[in-house]
Structure formats: structure tokens, C-alpha cells
Amino acid sequence: MKSNIVWRWTAMAGIVSTLLLVVGFGYGVNDILNPQGMELSVDTSTPKQPPATSDFAAKTSIQVASIGDSLTRGTGDPSGEGYVRKVVKQLSVKLDKPVKLLNNLGINGLRADQLVHKLDEQGFKNAITEADLILLTIGGNDIFNSALDGDFTSQSFELDTLLDKVDESSKDLKKILLQIDELNPNAKIVYIGLYNPLADIQSMRQIGDTVVQRWNNLAAATINKHPNMTLVPTADLFQAALPSYISSDHFHPNALGYEQIAYRVIQGLAP
Amino acid sequence: MNSILPLVQNETIKMIKKKRFLVIVLILLVLIPIFTYAQMKVAQNNREKFKDWRHTLQQQITDNENSLASDRVPDEWKKYRKIMVQQWQYYLDHDVDPSTPNGVTFVRSFMENSSSLFIPLMVMAVASDIVSSERTSGTIKMLLTRPVRRWRILLSKLLTLTLFVGLIILTTFVLCYLIAGLVFGYGGWDQPIFTGFQINGVEVDNSAVHPVPQWLYLVMQGGLIWFSSMVVAILAFMISVLVRSTAASIVTMMAALIAGSLLTNMASSWPSAKFLFMVNLQLTTYLAGSPPPIEGMNLIFSLMILSIWALAALFVSFRVFTKQDILN
Amino acid sequence: MRDREDSIVLKVDQVKKRIGKKWIIHGVSFDVRAGEIFGFLGPNGSGKTTTIRMLVDLIKPTSGQIEVCGYNVNKDPEQALQHVGCIVENPEVYNYLTGWENLEHFARMQPHVDQTRIQEVVDIVRLDQRIHDKVKTYSLGMRQRLGIAQALLGRPKLLILDEPTNGLDPKGIKELRTFIRELADQGMALFVSSHLLTEIQLMCDRVAIISHGRVLAVGDVEDLIEEGSNYVVWQLEPAHKGRELLHAEKDVEIVNIADINIDEAMLAGIDQDAIITQMNSDRTSDLIRKMVASGVQVHTVQKMNPTLEQLFLRMTEGESIE
Numbered sequence: 068m069k070s071n072i073v074w075r076w077t078a079m080a081g082i083v084s085t086l087l088l089v090v091g092f093g094y095g096v097n098d099i100l101n102p103q104g105m106e107l108s109v110d111t112s113t114p115k116q117p118p119a120t121s122d123f124a125a126k127t128s129i130q131v132a133s134i135g136d137s138l139t140r141g142t143g144d145p146s147g148e149g150y151v152r153k154v155v156k157q158l159s160v161k162l163d164k165p166v167k168l169l170n171n172l173g174i175n176g177l178r179a180d181q182l183v184h185k186l187d188e189q190g191f192k193n194a195i196t197e198a199d200l201i202l203l204t205i206g207g208n209d210i211f212n213s214a215l216d217g218d219f220t221s222q223s224f225e226l227d228t229l230l231d232k233v234d235e236s237s238k239d240l241k242k243i244l245l246q247i248d249e250l251n252p253n254a255k256i257v258y259i260g261l262y263n264p265l266a267d268i269q270s271m272r273q274i275g276d277t278v279v280q281r282w283n284n285l286a287a288a289t290i291n292k293h294p295n296m297t298l299v300p301t302a303d304l305f306q307a308a309l310p311s312y313i314s315s316d317h318f319h320p321n322a323l324g325y326e327q328i329a330y331r332v333i334q335g336l337a338p
Numbered sequence: 339m340n341s342i343l344p345l346v347q348n349e350t351i352k353m354i355k356k357k358r359f360l361v362i363v364l365i366l367l368v369l370i371p372i373f374t375y376a377q378m379k380v381a382q383n384n385r386e387k388f389k390d391w392r393h394t395l396q397q398q399i400t401d402n403e404n405s406l407a408s409d410r411v412p413d414e415w416k417k418y419r420k421i422m423v424q425q426w427q428y429y430l431d432h433d434v435d436p437s438t439p440n441g442v443t444f445v446r447s448f449m450e451n452s453s454s455l456f457i458p459l460m461v462m463a464v465a466s467d468i469v470s471s472e473r474t475s476g477t478i479k480m481l482l483t484r485p486v487r488r489w490r491i492l493l494s495k496l497l498t499l500t501l502f503v504g505l506i507i508l509t510t511f512v513l514c515y516l517i518a519g520l521v522f523g524y525g526g527w528d529q530p531i532f533t534g535f536q537i538n539g540v541e542v543d544n545s546a547v548h549p550v551p552q553w554l555y556l557v558m559q560g561g562l563i564w565f566s567s568m569v570v571a572i573l574a575f576m577i578s579v580l581v582r583s584t585a586a587s588i589v590t591m592m593a594a595l596i597a598g599s600l601l602t603n604m605a606s607s608w609p610s611a612k613f614l615f616m617v618n619l620q621l622t623t624y625l626a627g628s629p630p631p632i633e634g635m636n637l638i639f640s641l642m643i644l645s646i647w648a649l650a651a652l653f654v655s656f657r658v659f660t661k662q663d664i665l666n
Numbered sequence: 667m668r669d670r671e672d673s674i675v676l677k678v679d680q681v682k683k684r685i686g687k688k689w690i691i692h693g694v695s696f697d698v699r700a701g702e703i704f705g706f707l708g709p710n711g712s713g714k715t716t717t718i719r720m721l722v723d724l725i726k727p728t729s730g731q732i733e734v735c736g737y738n739v740n741k742d743p744e745q746a747l748q749h750v751g752c753i754v755e756n757p758e759v760y761n762y763l764t765g766w767e768n769l770e771h772f773a774r775m776q777p778h779v780d781q782t783r784i785q786e787v788v789d790i791v792r793l794d795q796r797i798h799d800k801v802k803t804y805s806l807g808m809r810q811r812l813g814i815a816q817a818l819l820g821r822p823k824l825l826i827l828d829e830p831t832n833g834l835d836p837k838g839i840k841e842l843r844t845f846i847r848e849l850a851d852q853g854m855a856l857f858v859s860s861h862l863l864t865e866i867q868l869m870c871d872r873v874a875i876i877s878h879g880r881v882l883a884v885g886d887v888e889d890l891i892e893e894g895s896n897y898v899v900w901q902l903e904p905a906h907k908g909r910e911l912l913h914a915e916k917d918v919e920i921v922n923i924a925d926i927n928i929d930e931a932m933l934a935g936i937d938q939d940a941i942i943t944q945m946n947s948d949r950t951s952d953l954i955r956k957m958v959a960s961g962v963q964v965h966t967v968q969k970m971n972p973t974l975e976q977l978f979l980r981m982t983e984g985e986s987i988e
Contacts, residue, residue, distance in 0.1 A: 085504030088507060091557035092561030095558030099624045176407045189392075194396060484776055665685075
């Protein structure tokens, strides 16, 4: 009988699959309850090679990695592009070759001391090692971390305190730059300098300017020693026309502001 | 009758002839290609945007870290993402791709995602009318006036249901592999998958992490899905005994399951929800090392809760079915 | 009366059933013997269906005993139900299976039923032409026959049929009657329920009459009918002379057509000037002779069966019927 055969096969298949699943259940429960942890050897059969040369002209395509804080992320730009994507686009036009963004590793609120640790992560290393161009913003959060709250009265906004912070965090910046350089000596490293976001607040303007200047000077001290590093100044840009370049949170640039930063980066890279 | 086998044969033949299983296969044949296509698009997009999986994964990590800073993201999501970020980081650190696009990986993620709602729904489609349909059609009068004790009849139905739960899971698995393999290739059986992540609050303890080949992971995952499917099957079975109408029985179970999947997403504000069976169905989270829906839940706890529900349902089913008067 | 083995197949003893707080069955007792057709007569809602369901273990009695071939149906259903074939209400079978698959299904549920036996019962109910078609294509009559085939599978000693003529055409009813008689002649005990007296009268040897959860009477059908069957309708020419003649007889009582309780269908066939009498029908031929001798033409003489209601009224005399 036909139905007899069908029933036999169905029952057999049902029994076999049930047994298999019961065994799997046993294995699964055992594996979860008694996990046998083991030291894992990292597969390094294909170690990442940094690019052979730093000369953009000699390459068929440029790979970009961007690292840093909310500015790298593009916070404040309604289109979400930020300066990073604008740089990638414009550079591609300018050099007339494909420019590809490997990773945008900007993290909102990231401080220099945190970034130092991030650079130990494999994902950051991967991106940095493979990139021809590395864009970096960092430091704003170290210094102005409570400015977003509008709290300018506290101890943290007295000049001396701020300057101490600048000296402290500049050491982290130096570490970061050197570490990137060590991972990938052939990449061009572009550090975007700080601007004073407090310029439109009368009481804070002076203090802000002083602090930003000090920071940028310290950054330049490191960067100037390395020919593959570039400091892109932005302080003067925002000084001149802060209201038209800053977004509604009075901290991050707006689309126009990012446009200006990107323009300067391109200028610095391929004059 | 001494043997239960002819009774199981009866129930199996009825199940086949009712074409319920065929409907399930058809649903799978429609749904799996859709998901395969969606997955293919994702893979394509990643290939276009990223140089290799490492960059994709790193971007995923960074994007999630960014959302952690946002105040608009609910705390439990943050917790979840924090844990996932740590796991991805682990994969990245060990240079292992957690989601190589291949047939087997697709099966694994499809099964993972369908274990809380989709597979239980298919199980329900089979279980919900196994008793109530006999009442609706009146055939229960024929069934119960034969010289067979009632508990044997109910047991034969339960055994048949068990067979079909196994079949449903295996069929989903096989169809998934065959269809997805067309697009992603049929490889990936040996690819290592990490398991053994221990979650303490929002920190992931990696000390017990170990790689298992993907095929073994699939077998374990299938087993865990099987267990929760059996619990769903038994509960649907009980409803089927208690409720006369098949429609009512399906609706009752479906409401419970959907409520469960909603609760799973927002249960952290109501810790007692962890005693509900629906919240405990996704046993695979413990294998994958994803955070449980409610803090304090672990595999033993979930297995206990599910077992208690299932045993209670079995008790009620057999008690009611053997005692009850068939009035119409 | 036909030959009757004295072996009791079904024994129902003081069976009572309470559902919730309400007593549905107040105490039912009767025996059914091998080789007889036992009618179970009662109007809808009298407890007939509940009683039948208790006979086949679908409903557990609150108290009392039901035994089939000496086995208690509730305590030992595996033994007891082996000897019972039944159709409770409609013959419900699986629509999505063929007739044959349905029979195989039920065959697997009882011992000693093989393919040969299935073929046998298919032949008995003459369903072999369509047996491999899906049941959903069957007519009601065919379903009925499939139901009977199913009931006969296990070579039962007792066959229970609940309202078996429901939905059948007159030809089907006649066939069924013959068929049931054949089964009884082979020694099977048949338990047939109905709410129609005529049907019971045509089919059964003995009958139990149930009303409001109580058995009012158990006995030979003939006797019960005889007790109530005492209307004779005369159509005479000239009518007034006939009436006088009838009036003169001591044991004949002329009744008014409005006072009696006869099937309306039957009343419709009676002429305006017909005379209805209450009398022993044995006297009919004697009276006809007298009529003819007196020059009265006798057009028709008709014995009228009492309706079920009438029997009830008679039996429950003195009791109030709620």
C-alpha cells in the first residue's frame, strides 16, 4: 500500500531527526554548562602588510581610515557625511583615482586616553595598517567635555585647570600619533587641530582661545618631527566665522563647517 | 491493543493526509528564498563598501559603540550591544569571521532567528488541531468507542507530534541549506564558531570560550531549538485538548507566543516575566552567549521553567482527556 | 416471536447521570439479548443520546453498571468495547481519507481485523465501487454505510445504531431494515434508537421507552403497540346507519375526531364523515359482517397506530409531564 510506505518513511525520518536533535540537545546543554575553555592561537598566516610607499601618485587607489571622536563621526552634519566622506569624495576627484574608506572609526565622546587603548584592538590595527591615509581628530572631549552641558561655572572651566588638562592629554595625543606611525610608517597621517567652540560665549572666549592654542602647539611639536604627519589647523577658520560653521549644539561643526575642514585637508594633502 | 505503534501509524497517516506538513514545507519554500535574497543583498553591500569582513565587523563594533553613547537608546539595548561588541571584538582579535557568507552560516543564523517565533509557529500549526480537529469533525466519537484506553490514544497523538516536531526542525534545516547553498555555496561545515562566552552583568568573560566546528554548533543549536519546540508543542497540545475549536486553540497559542516575543524585548522592567514559558524559549542565546532577556536567567533556569510548564501541561492534558465526558 | 437465545449481551443496571447539579438520567435499566433487535424509543431531549453515549464509554455514568458480554464498559473498556460496534449520531469519518483508509484506521484500533475482514465488510455494505474514493465525495447514504462497515469491522456481538434512518430516503430505510434483520438473524444483538414509533415498530423485537431520563416501559413491541392501538376508522355508506350499528356494540366506543391524538398526516387522509372508534381490533371482521348484513356499505376500515405521544400519555397516566 502506498500510504504504508509513506508512513514508514515519515516515521523513520521523524525518529532519526528526533534522535539527532536529542543528542544535539545533550551536547548543547553539556557545552553550555561545562565549557572547556582553551587558549586560542591567533591565526597570523596572513599578516597585514602596510603599504609599500607613501607616495599617492604611485598608487592605483587610496585607502582611507579615519579615527577619533565625534568630528570624525560627522556629528552635527545633517547629511551624516562629516569631513571624512567629503575628503574621500574630493580626494578622488582631485587625484583622479578611486579613494576608498576602509573604516570610519569615529566614536562620539571619545577621549585621547581612551583612544590609546583602542589602538590595541585588532580592528583598529587592521584599519590603520592597511590605510594609505589616516584622518584623526581627538582632544576636544578631553578638554571641553562638560561644555556640551553648558556648565561653564565649575572648577573645570578655570584656565589653570584647563591648561593642566591640555598638558596631560597632549601626552596621550603624542602616544597615539607615534603608535599609528609605528603600525604604518608609510601612511599619511592627518591630524585635524582643535578649534575654539566657545568663541561665541563672551566670558569663555579668551580662555578657550588660550587653551586651543596651547593644545595645537603641543600637537605641532610632535607632528613636525615626522614628515608623514600633517596638522590641519581649524582654529582660525572657526575664529573668523563661528556662527556660520557651527551646528546648533554649539560644539560640533555643521555641514558648512565640515566642508571647510575637508577643503583644508585636501589642500594639505594635494596642493 | 498492546502495541501503541498502530495508533501512532494512524495519527501519522492522518497528519500526512491532512497535508499540514505540506503547508509547512510550502511556507518554508516561500520564506527561505526571501531571507536568502535579503542576506545576499547584505553580503553584496558589505562587499561593495568594505575591503573584507574585518572592516565590516570593526565598523559594526564602532557603530554600536556610538549608539551606546546615545541617551535615546534604552538601557537594555545598550547592555545587549555592549555584550555583542565584546564578542565581536573576540572574533576580531582571533581573526575569525563570525558570519562568512556560506550556506551553513546562513542556516545557523536563520535557525537562530526563527527559534523564538517562526519554528514555534510551525510546530503550533501541527499541534493545535491534533485533538480539537477530532472534536470539530465529530470523529472523536469513533476514536473513543474503539477498544483502546483513552490515555493510549492521547499518547499516540503526543508521540506523533514528537515525530513531526523533529521533522519540522530537520526540514527547515535541510531546505534552508539547499536553498541558501545555491547562492552562498554549500561549504562552511568546518568553520570555527566561538561558544562559551560567560556573561556577568555587562561584562563578557572570555575564559571559557572555545571554538567548535560549525556543524557541531548546528547540531547543538538544533537540539536546543528542539527542546523549546517540544515545550511549545506540548502546550499547544494541551490547549487542543481543552478547547473544542481548532481556531480558538491556534489563536490562544499564537497570542501567547507573540506576547512572549514582545515581552522578551522589554521584559527587563518586569523581572517576574522570567517565569513565563514564552520568555524562556530562546535557549540558543545561551549557546551563542547573547545576553538573556532578563538578568538572572541562565540555561538551567530556563530548562527548569520550560520543563515545569511542559509537565503541568501534560498532566492537565491526560487528566482532562481521560476523565472528560464527550457530550457532543 | 422469533427464537431467542437467552444470553444477555448488554446489561444496563440502574444507570444514573448527573451533569453539574442536574440529573439527566434518573435510573435506566434494561437488557439486550443476542439475536434481537432492541429499540430505544424516546423524543429528542429524553436522555436517549446521553444513555447511548454511556453505553460506549463516551460519558461516564454517575452511578450504576453497564456491562457488555460481562465486562464493565467503564472499568474494562478494552475488553467490553471489543464486542461493540456503534454509530453515535451521524457516522463521522475522516473526510480527507478514502473509505478504505478510514476502515484501515479503525481496523488498527482493534484486534484480529485484517485486510480480508475489511474487504468483507465493504462487500457487506456494498461500497466496493467507491471505497478508494475520498470520503468527502460520498453521499450521506454512503457515509452511513461506511459507518456501518466500520461498526461491523470487529465482528461485534452488539451493534449500536443511533437514529440510523436519519437522512435516508425511503428505499434506503427499507434496505437498512432488511439489513438489520439479517444481522440479528446471524445472532448479533442490535440496539437501535429512534424517536419514531413506526420505525421501531417495523424494525424491533423489543423496545424500551425513555422519557425525561427514565425508562417508562420495556417489553415486546407488539404488546406495547397493542395496548395503545385501539382506534379503528370506519368509512361507511350510509354513515348514520353505520354509526347507529357501531353505537349498539357494548365494547365499541365512538370518539370525537378532535379528542384523539393521532398523527396529523393520518388525520389528513380521513374523510369528514368517517367514524372513529376505540375498540379491540380483533372485533373488526365480526363487525364488518354485521354491517354488510344490515345493508351498510363498508368503504374502508383502517386500524390506526397510536403516536408516540399517545403511548407516553398512556404510560405516564397519573404522572405529570413537565
